[in-house]
Ligand SMILES: Nc1ncnc2c1ncn2[C@@H]1O[C@H](COP(=O)(O)OP(=O)(O)OP(=O)(O)O)[C@@H](O)[C@H]1O
């Protein structure tokens with residue numbers, strides 16, 4: 001299945017979640033492909049793949065290549081990756097003239113999606129055509145929500161956009177869950193955001209909450225998932241728990 005990690009708000013933990021959830025799923029024996037849908041290429045850097053002059057998501061969307069050729073196999077117990085670079089930003093403009101511009105990614109994933117248990121798309125902080133393409137190609141979305149001021153601002157706009165995509169382009173689309181990130185139990189604000197989400201979106205919330213944990217932030221600078229950096233950290237335990245919950249929620253009963 002294809003899962004978009006999406007929130008048009010910046011810095012809420014999308015890339016961190018795509019990376020660590022992807023690795024945690026591999027550790028549970030799942031076949032995982034990560035696709036970097038963000039021209040910033042943060043996911044690509046996290047996996048240490050930014051130096052390679054390798055083609056990536058831009059070529060996937062723009063060229064007439066076998067998508068298989070764009071998949072990087074990484075060393076170690078890691079997901080496969082289609083990397084992204086700055087040039088991906090060009091797609092948003094170039095695709096404007098295409099007739100089926102919302103379906104480009106969906107088409108390209110037809111052959112790839114069945115080779116993996118999970119294809120995870122790390123979206124950029126915008127609701128532009130790259131993100132719309134991600135939504136049209138997805139079965140599910142995970143929405144990371146940072147426990148911060150204005151956390152819920154923009155959430156209704158996001159859910160509205162998803163509804164538009166569902167109605168017009170992709171009836172499969174559903175919300176796998178809203179995920180609280182960078183939660184700090186000592187902060188009244190964290191608890192306030194949690195209570196507010198619970199009041200309005202209870203049935204959409206993941207049980208798993210990702211705590212604010214310095215190991216999560218540090219691990220990326222070592223090119224490691226938090227599980228590989230410090231297995232016993234709260235961050236590692238939370239992302240492992242999230243992987244189990246994702247499997248549970250995404251497996252038909
Ligand atoms: N659980 C956590 N604990 C501590 N720091 C975290 C945690 N999750 C993410 N961070 C840090 O927060 C910052 C933003 O995270 P991240 O890059 O994943 O967000 P993003 O939503 O992908 O951002 P963008 O919108 O720019 O793509 C990073 O510096 C990251 O290391």
Ligand SMILES: [Mg+2]
Pocket residue numbers: 014015016038042043123124
């Ligand atoms: Mg990101």
